[in-house]
Structures are given as C-alpha cells and as structure tokens.
Amino acid sequence: MVSWRRRPRPGLARLWCLCCLVLGCWRGALGCPASCNCSSWRIWCTESSPGIASFPVPQRSAEGDNVTEIYIANQENLKSINDNEVGYYVGLKNLTVVDSGLRFVSRQAFVKNVNLQYINLSRNNLSSLSKKPFHHLGLSDLILVDNPFKCSCEIMWIKKFQETKSYTETQDLYCTDENNKRTALLDMKVPNCDLPSANLSNYNITVVEGKSITLYCDTTGGPPPNVSWVVTNLVSNHESDTNKNPASLTIKNVSSMDSGLSISCVAENIVGEYQASAELTVFFAPNITFIESPTPDHHWCIPFTVKGNPKPTLQWFYEGAVLNESEYICTKIHVINQSEYHGCLQLDNPTHLNNGAYTLLAKNDYGEDEKRVDAHFMSVPGDGSGPILDPDVYEYETTPNDLGDATNNSNQITSTDVSNKENEDSITVYVVVGIAALVCTGLVITLIILKFGRHSKFGMKVHGEVKGVGLVDQIWLSLQDCDNEGPSSVISNDDDSASPLHHISNGSNTPSSSEGGPDAVIIGMTKIPVIENPQYFGITNSQLKPDTCGN
Incomplete structure (x- = not known):
C-alpha cells in the first residue's frame, strides 16, 4: 500500500522567501546595521553586540523622509551625535538615545529636524550640554535624567527650561560642583551666570522715505552676550556696530519698500538668548503704480494699484471735472498689502454717456500722484456697432468708497439728456403707429x-x-x-x-x-x-x- 507524505506547500515557502527578500532589501537600502531593526517608519537599535558607533545613514534621502522614530539603547560605542547624522531623517518626531556612551551633541545636530517633539537622552555620559542644538525646536519633552552633569553656566539653560515648562513630574536632575558635591539642578547657583536681555531705543521706528535713522540695542547678561542684528529682506543700505554696548544699526536712505519690516536685536550667551524686535514704518508720498482701461466683470472695473503711507485719499475726475461717486459709481479696495492698495472704480451699467477720460488722484501729507486712462463702455446709438456687453451681467450692488469721502454733485448726468432720449423714442413710436x-x-x-x-x-x-x-x-x-x-x-x-x-x-x-x-x-x-x-x-x-x- 502506498503511503502519502505531506509535503510543505510551495506557496508558503515562496511567501517566506519574499518577506525575507523585502526585509533584506529594506535593510540594505537604509544601510541598517546588524544591531538594528529597520522599517519604513522606524529604526530600533538595542543589540549591544556588535553595536553601532554612529547613526544609520539611508542610501537614498527619500527613504529617510518617512522615518518618524529612532530608538537607540545599550550602545556603548555611540559617543556623539554629529552634524548631519540625524539630519537625514527630516520627518523625525521622536528621538531616544538611552543607556549608551553619549558624551557630546553637536550644535548643528538637529538643525534640519524641525519636526522633533520628543528627545530622551537619559542615562548617558553627558557632563555638559549646549542649548544651541535645541533653541529652534518646539519640544514638548526633553528628558536628561541620570547624566553626570557638572555645575556650570553652560547647563544653566536646563534649569531655566525646567522652570518655564509645565511638567506633571519634575525631573530629578543633578550636577556635581568643584568639590564633587552632588547638587540638585534647581538649587544650582553659579556666579556671573545669567540669561541675557536686550532693550531697543525705539520699538516703533518711523522715518520719511529718503531719510536715515539709527537704532540702538542695550544688552546685559553673564557672561556678556554676543549681539547680532536680524534685518532679513531689508532693501535699504545699512551698517551695524556690535562691538560696543549699546550696539547700533544705521539705515541710510530708507526705501519705501522696507515699510512694515521687522528689525531684531539678538543677545546670546551660553545660558541662552534673548531677542528684541521693532517694526519699521516708512512714510512716503502716494505712487499710482498701475492703472489700465476698464474690464468687464460683474461690474465694469477700472483697476488700479496705489502705494502710499499714511493711507492716501483717492479722488476720481471725469473729463477734468470731479466725479460724483454714488451707488452706481464708486471706488472699491479689494486687497491691502501693508502700504499697497489694489482696487478699482466700479461702474454699474455704464453707457456711451460714461465714455471718456478718467483721472485718479492719490494724495496724503507727503505728496500726491495722478494717472489718466481712457474708457469706452458702449458705442453711441446709431453708429451700428451697438453695446459691447450685455447689461444683464450687472447684477450686484456697489458699496461706498473704502478710502474716505470723495463724493460731490459736480459731475452728475443731467435730466435734459434723459428727456431728449425719451422724445426720440416717442417720435419713433408715432411713426410706427402711423404706418x-x-x-x-x-x-x-x-x-x-x-x-x-x-x-x-x-x-x-x-x-x-x-x-x-x-x-x-x-x-x-x-x-x-x-x-x-x-x-x-x-x-x-x-x-x-x-x-x-x-x-x-x-x-x-x-x-x-x-x-x-x-x-x-x-x-x-x-x-x-x-x-x-x-x-x-x-x-x-x-x-x-x-x-x-x-x-
């Protein structure tokens, strides 16, 4: 009698080989060490042998973008976190390095990891730690327990960090002084070790375009802080002097393009940093940078752009006479970008009577500017061309002028024009009836x-x-x-x-x-x-x- 032996199914074997192949390819792609387990979103290194001496580096940068968690433990050969090692994992949110030989963290270690929220560096060999690697991060937790810190001004920022954070449980952090006495970090007192401060001579800088102005920054702190000016996007020529206290910043021939910018003075020492900021306001005469012929929309619109500070008043003229703004003809401002105003003169159902030259006058305390544009809304009846737009598209109401009162009655359409048109229509009716x-x-x-x-x-x-x-x-x-x-x-x-x-x-x-x-x-x-x-x-x-x- 023939006996049947149960053989392993080839499908299961093939599936197992496929999984091993995928894991092997992933490990090879990430450069995953033998002591680590790597997946598409996590790196887990806990095997002490053979161990790792640095962070795993992905073979392709795109593969590191999806990693959100790195956990490293029991790695005695991992002595430092250097520049750009953690920077490969730009999506990293949680970093844990515990029970290892970590002694040093580079100041540029986390410069690319702006998404970091949780860092745990407990039970390592950190004797000092600069604030520089962490100052740009919005950390919810920074855990540093059981590190042999030395009482110095360099770890004073950790004490300040604990005082400003609302922890449910305060960390038991200690440091050792010069006499090898273990002291709680919250009770640490180091002479001449204070957070810096900075005070500006003026926090609301106002200047007329073309003039020059100097801003001063007075700083304190121990050790004395270094001072720097942050003038990002400043167009005007400027020069600074940070070797003196107070430090100074001089802006020459101020441009109107710098109105609304923020200028900051930053004071920094090993304890931490402090920043004071002021807003620059530039007064300048109006400038009509854009105006063109009317375009049809829900209303007819003569678009324009005006720059000016303080806010200019706008006045329209039609054929040299002041234009009376009303419910049917009015100025609308759609977008305000600091000292720049984008809008249009809206006309509801204009006819050939509204054809002609329109002039915009912008005025404030520092000057004025005017621009003219020719408008053609409808051909004169009888010339065969007819209207250029169906008036049924005008179905929205207009609103009053957004830039102040600019209305008067000097440019209204008289009733004589309306009556003449009615007489012409009556004659036409009589002729038709007679025929x-x-x-x-x-x-x-x-x-x-x-x-x-x-x-x-x-x-x-x-x-x-x-x-x-x-x-x-x-x-x-x-x-x-x-x-x-x-x-x-x-x-x-x-x-x-x-x-x-x-x-x-x-x-x-x-x-x-x-x-x-x-x-x-x-x-x-x-x-x-x-x-x-x-x-x-x-x-x-x-x-x-x-x-x-x-x-």
Missing part, C-alpha cells in the same frame, strides 16, 4: 371694394373667374355695372380706350355689336364670346337679369 394705421386703412378699403363688387351685370360673382379676364378687370366691370344700370354702358363701342379690357386687333375694323351671336360682347375693338360658367349662372334665363346695385 400701421395706413396699412389697416388700405386693407379696409380693399375689403369694401370686394364687398360691393360681389355680382357683375351678367349675374356672376366677382370672385368667379372668366376665361381670359383677370381679377382686376372683373372688379372694374362690376363697378361700372353699378354706376350705369345697364350692360350697354359697360360693354359698348363708344369709348373702347376707357375699358381696362381694351384690346386692339391687328388692324381689323371695329366689329358690329350684332355679330358673334347673342352670347358675344364687344370689348374694345374685339368681339369676345361670353362663356357661361355653370357655377355662377342659373339654369333659367331669369337668372341672367342684372341685380339692383347695392343688393
């Missing part, structure tokens, strides 16, 4: 003619058809029949030229009225046989008798 009346009268007369000419002298209706005779001739015959009371006056030889049925034969003599038989009539020079239409003539001869006119 319509004439047409209606003509139609009525035509209907009357058709009414009274319904029966001819031969007892046939006008709207009936006689061969060879048109409709107009039939109507004429009926009218003549009514006037002369007999067929002889309608169809005779007396005046052939008066009949609309006149026909001249080709040189033949005038035929006799007796010729052609009783059913023939003489029209002009030609005898035309009358063919009775059974639709209009009755069976008896009595029906051929002429009717009385008007019956």
Whole structure:
C-alpha cells in the first residue's frame, strides 16, 4: 500500500522567501546595521553586540523622509551625535538615545529636524550640554535624567527650561560642583551666570522715505552676550556696530519698500538668548503704480494699484471735472498689502454717456500722484456697432468708497439728456403707429371694394373667374355695372380706350355689336364670346337679369 507524505506547500515557502527578500532589501537600502531593526517608519537599535558607533545613514534621502522614530539603547560605542547624522531623517518626531556612551551633541545636530517633539537622552555620559542644538525646536519633552552633569553656566539653560515648562513630574536632575558635591539642578547657583536681555531705543521706528535713522540695542547678561542684528529682506543700505554696548544699526536712505519690516536685536550667551524686535514704518508720498482701461466683470472695473503711507485719499475726475461717486459709481479696495492698495472704480451699467477720460488722484501729507486712462463702455446709438456687453451681467450692488469721502454733485448726468432720449423714442413710436394705421386703412378699403363688387351685370360673382379676364378687370366691370344700370354702358363701342379690357386687333375694323351671336360682347375693338360658367349662372334665363346695385 502506498503511503502519502505531506509535503510543505510551495506557496508558503515562496511567501517566506519574499518577506525575507523585502526585509533584506529594506535593510540594505537604509544601510541598517546588524544591531538594528529597520522599517519604513522606524529604526530600533538595542543589540549591544556588535553595536553601532554612529547613526544609520539611508542610501537614498527619500527613504529617510518617512522615518518618524529612532530608538537607540545599550550602545556603548555611540559617543556623539554629529552634524548631519540625524539630519537625514527630516520627518523625525521622536528621538531616544538611552543607556549608551553619549558624551557630546553637536550644535548643528538637529538643525534640519524641525519636526522633533520628543528627545530622551537619559542615562548617558553627558557632563555638559549646549542649548544651541535645541533653541529652534518646539519640544514638548526633553528628558536628561541620570547624566553626570557638572555645575556650570553652560547647563544653566536646563534649569531655566525646567522652570518655564509645565511638567506633571519634575525631573530629578543633578550636577556635581568643584568639590564633587552632588547638587540638585534647581538649587544650582553659579556666579556671573545669567540669561541675557536686550532693550531697543525705539520699538516703533518711523522715518520719511529718503531719510536715515539709527537704532540702538542695550544688552546685559553673564557672561556678556554676543549681539547680532536680524534685518532679513531689508532693501535699504545699512551698517551695524556690535562691538560696543549699546550696539547700533544705521539705515541710510530708507526705501519705501522696507515699510512694515521687522528689525531684531539678538543677545546670546551660553545660558541662552534673548531677542528684541521693532517694526519699521516708512512714510512716503502716494505712487499710482498701475492703472489700465476698464474690464468687464460683474461690474465694469477700472483697476488700479496705489502705494502710499499714511493711507492716501483717492479722488476720481471725469473729463477734468470731479466725479460724483454714488451707488452706481464708486471706488472699491479689494486687497491691502501693508502700504499697497489694489482696487478699482466700479461702474454699474455704464453707457456711451460714461465714455471718456478718467483721472485718479492719490494724495496724503507727503505728496500726491495722478494717472489718466481712457474708457469706452458702449458705442453711441446709431453708429451700428451697438453695446459691447450685455447689461444683464450687472447684477450686484456697489458699496461706498473704502478710502474716505470723495463724493460731490459736480459731475452728475443731467435730466435734459434723459428727456431728449425719451422724445426720440416717442417720435419713433408715432411713426410706427402711423404706418400701421395706413396699412389697416388700405386693407379696409380693399375689403369694401370686394364687398360691393360681389355680382357683375351678367349675374356672376366677382370672385368667379372668366376665361381670359383677370381679377382686376372683373372688379372694374362690376363697378361700372353699378354706376350705369345697364350692360350697354359697360360693354359698348363708344369709348373702347376707357375699358381696362381694351384690346386692339391687328388692324381689323371695329366689329358690329350684332355679330358673334347673342352670347358675344364687344370689348374694345374685339368681339369676345361670353362663356357661361355653370357655377355662377342659373339654369333659367331669369337668372341672367342684372341685380339692383347695392343688393
């Protein structure tokens, strides 16, 4: 009998090999040491043998961006955290280095790790620690217990840090003085060791454009602090002197572009640093830096940009006269950027009466500026071009002037212009009505003619058809029949030229009225046989008798 042996499934073996391959590739990509376990978001180094002497370095920078936690413990050979080692992990939030041989932290160690929130350096060999690596970080926790600190001014910032932080439990930090006496850090007293301070001569600097100004910074602290000026983005020429106390900063030929900038004086020593800041305000005359022809939006808009400090007042002129601003024409400021104002003159449903030259005048205590622009909103009626925009797009209300009162009544549109336009419209209406009346009268007369000419002298209706005779001739015959009371006056030889049925034969003599038989009539020079239409003539001869006119 054949026995069946259970063999391992090839699918499970392949999955295990794949996992090992992925982990191996990840370890190789991160440069993960043998004492560490590395994943896409975490590095965990706890094996003391063979151990590590520095931080793992990723092979590609993108791989270190996702790492948010590094935990290192039991690494006696890890003596320092140097520049740029931790900087590879820009997304790092939690860093722990404990129970290791750490003695030194570089001042530039965490310069790129702006996301760091938690640092634990407990149970290492730190005898001193500068504040410089941590001063730019918004740390929620910095744990330093069980380090052999020496009582010195260099760790005074740790004492200040503990005093300013609200910990649920105060760390038991100690230091050893010159007599090898262990002292609680909160009770440490070091002579001539204080946080620096800085005081500015002026915290609200105001200056007119083109002038110069000098700012002073008086500092204190022990040891004496170093002083520096922070003048980021300052356009104006400037020079500083930090070798004296107070330190000075001179700004020459101040530019209006520097209005609103912040100037800082920084005092720093080994205990910590202090920064004092002032705001620079530059007064300058208005400058209209941008204005252009109107553009259609929800309203028509003449856009402009004005710079000036203090805030300038704006006045518009139309064809040289002061423009009266109202509910339908007003100035709107949309964006204010320090001393720069972006806005437009809004016009609600402008017509050809609003075409013309518009001038903007900006004025303050230090000067004025004006710019002109030509505006065309609508062509004059009658030139064939018509309006350039459907007025239905104007559906929003305007608001009053944002830059003060600039309204008056010197440029209003008069009522005479409106009344003239109304008179023109009335005349047009009268002409149209008159033409319509004439047409209606003509139609009525035509209907009357058709009414009274319904029966001819031969007892046939006008709207009936006689061969060879048109409709107009039939109507004429009926009218003549009514006037002369007999067929002889309608169809005779007396005046052939008066009949609309006149026909001249080709040189033949005038035929006799007796010729052609009783059913023939003489029209002009030609005898035309009358063919009775059974639709209009009755069976008896009595029906051929002429009717009385008007019956």
